[in-house]
Amino acid sequence: MATQHSRSAARLMMAPAVFLLLVWMLVPLSMTLWFSFRRFLPLRGGDQGFVGFENYTRFVSSSSFWPAVQTTLIIVVGILIITVCFGILLSLLLDQPMWGQGIVRILVIAPFFVMPTVSALVWKNMFMDPVNGLLAHLWRFFGADPVVWLSDVPIFSIVMIVSWQWLPFATLILLTAIQSLDSEQLEAAEMDGAPVLKRFWFIILPHLSRAITIVILIQTIFLLSIFAEIFVTTGGAFGTRTLTYLIFQRVLESQNVGLGSAGGVYAIILANIVALFLMRIVGKNLDA
Amino acid sequence: MTFKAYLASATAVSICVGSAAFAEQLTIATVNNGDMIRMQGYTDDFTAKTGHTVEWVTLEENVLRQRVTTDITTKGGQFDIMTIGMYEAPIWGANGWLVPLDDLSAEYDVDDILPAMAGGLSHDGTLYAAPFYGESSMIMYRTDLMEAAGMDMPDAPTWDFIREAAAAMTDRDNEINGICLRGKAGWGEGGAFITAMSNSFGARWFDEDWNATFDGDAWKNTLEFFVGMMNESGPAGYATNGFNENLSLFQQGKCGMWIDATVAASFVTNPNDSTVADSVGFALAPDTGLGKRSNWLWAWALAVPAGTQKEAAAKAFIEWATSKEYIELVAANEGWANVPPGARQSLYDNPEYQKVPFAQMTLDSILSADPNDSTVEPSPYVGIQFAAIPEFAGIATEVSQEFSAVYAGQQSVDEALAKAQAITNEAMEAAGYR
């Protein structure tokens, strides 16, 4: 192990960076905490002093709170399931030898580079529009009534749009994991006559578990705060109001910063619960 | 690198300022609709006349609203001119956040601004924003389809007539919907429409003690009528249709009638964009005989935030953009049908403009809307399709989301009204009204 000397030297050298990092990250957090205890209405005289836990009780007792938490979880879990399942299938496929492998990979990765606002606009107007959208044309071509995506199946639509954006990320990480799989082991199993499903279940999936953990963790962080996709498509209507969107409504539409900040604190608490939950279930995978 | 660039640009700016002491650069936040974008094309005319240059920050309506509200409430000073609506102007004016426009030049002729517009953009009789264009709402209908249905549109129809005509015009096999109306959630979208419509059914947002009134019959009648009519004769998925979607449907010939902003008249009669440009008629928004029609009043207006260093230049721009000369400039280049409508009386006195088919009906609609007396029963608020209090945007957006869920068939009218009642009272309590 490292000598006492080098260890303390490293500590000393790293301490300022860690300190800076923590302080910087404390800034927004402490500001949120501060404002969550204040009555702050920008359109009504601004900051009007401390109100104790009033914002916290008001935010939770609002009839929109629990449905929003529920919607958030449904959307996040839905997207995770889709991206992980299809990501595994897609990465298995892309690992196979084929002509033009490089180009196919590029095609699959591309959606990850598209800005969320742009992807939401494109999906909403050019695909999901019930009259002029491409999907409506497709449905009519087969003699069916076009689906009104954003009001008939709003959560599904949003899950689809966001999954499209994040599927490439999952595929990319899982693909690199599959590529590092020991092919001799697989071949040996193939020789032994192990059926495809068995090989997948007992060799490939365990190998991928760490990569899946990483995909789930990183995606959860980003998915808990998706905003642009909802703002552009449904504006929170039809039961698509997530916790993040509810906070947006409190802060910007209702112009109540204190209430919104209290919502922000709840969002962090929820995030930590989700993160702890994830760590409990899959955290051991991170210990490599 | 960035810092160097910053230094360089700071130096460049100071040199410019030094050489031309009175030429300033204005930063203007504006909305991305057709008339505003057209104005950006004429900015050179303003620069030639005054020497001031202009930087535009063009944003989509909802984003613009967030952006300028954040800036004005925190006194961020990012903009020298902001484009705001009739909802913001009186509230911000009352807070002292806007420069009063009480010293405009004589040539500008401030008295020429339509009284309804000036009234809606003022607080306590002081004008805080100059209207760039104004609108009410009216019926736009297909004269050919109306004729084929064997009916005759009166100038001032009732809702019952509209419902009957819509049913008669509907031809789902040929993708013709009798009526297209806004159902999209949002206080400025479907919320604005249903509120204006509810006025004609005798409803109001608040009673005189600021209690929500969604538990009354008037709101129930409004919603049931609306949903019933749209299910009979409206387009599929109307719960997500806003102004844009309906405009597009109407232009493609898929609507028999459309009740919406008067500014849409120039879009649906423009043969470049509209397949039905030759057969559009206009009528006043409907009523139910209770004394109020269901038309709204709105203006996009230019205002100067208090505390700007460039007040004189900003006022010069406002005088240019909302002047009679600007209207003539646009008319000379793009025809009278494309000038910004609804702001000035002189425009409607102009014989050239009177030839435009929708001019008179637009004026009549604007004149029949009174923000100070918009409801059948007395109400404590100013505004027709909104109540000019800071909390309204938030409340009405949530309420309209409940309504849109009704339109999409996800809940009943009664459920939505019960939720609307709770949401509104909850928010008004939080704001200290009740």
Add this chain to the structure above:
Amino acid sequence: MARAVTSQRKAINTVVAWAIGLLIFFPILWTILTSFKTEAQAIASPPIFLNFDWTLENYAVVQERSNYMRFLWNSVIIAGGSTLLGVLIAVPAAWSMAFVPSKRTKDILLWMLSTKMLPAVGVLYPIYLLFIQLGLLDSRAGLVIVIMLINLPIIVWMLYTYFREIPGEILEAARMDGATLREEIIYVLTPMAIPGIASTILLNFILAWNEAFWTLNLTAVNAAPLTAFIASYSSPEGLFFAKLSAASTMAIAPILILGWFSQKQLVRGLTFGAVK
């Protein structure tokens, strides 16, 4: 990699993979195609795929209305600056966490990640007020700092996982040979860490490029990047699919091209660290 593959199986793989690849790419392709149509062709029924009159008119209109290059340049500065600054700050921190871990390391990492889940809009007003005080509104420097802070947890975490993969024995061997800490970092650690750092940089550049809340709300003219550019084309009066497509294409093209060129790097970097 000597797996015996028949050319028949290879052909099937190729067909299936291309079909799926094109399906996933299709929305982007359709947007690009639509940007070359006239507005009428863009909403034609039935839809037109290729046999339309290709026109650059939409691009001309968009370019005339907005100064694209300025938005683009701001995006490059903000995304690039925030990523580089973030990596500079994160490398030492991640290094110390990976090689001199304490009992709290895991907790600190988890906490850092969870601050990332704080909805940005909750702190809009506080940050806006702070920016006014510091004179940072509508400045690239201010945005570089904010975006850096937002992505910092991800950067630290990614680098941490990469650094952990570096075998400790190598470092010890270097120490036995009498290498100082400085030499250890420069000659031993850095070469091994470069692929991981590169893919961290790439990933964060993309995330910073696509960040649309702060870049929109803290800018006006001078620092407005492509996200603000797109906000002036979404939902005007009327549905202008072709112009929206042209603006969208212009907004995503640079990052798309960068992503394509660096795809191999991205894959290699991720292989090294994040997964075993």
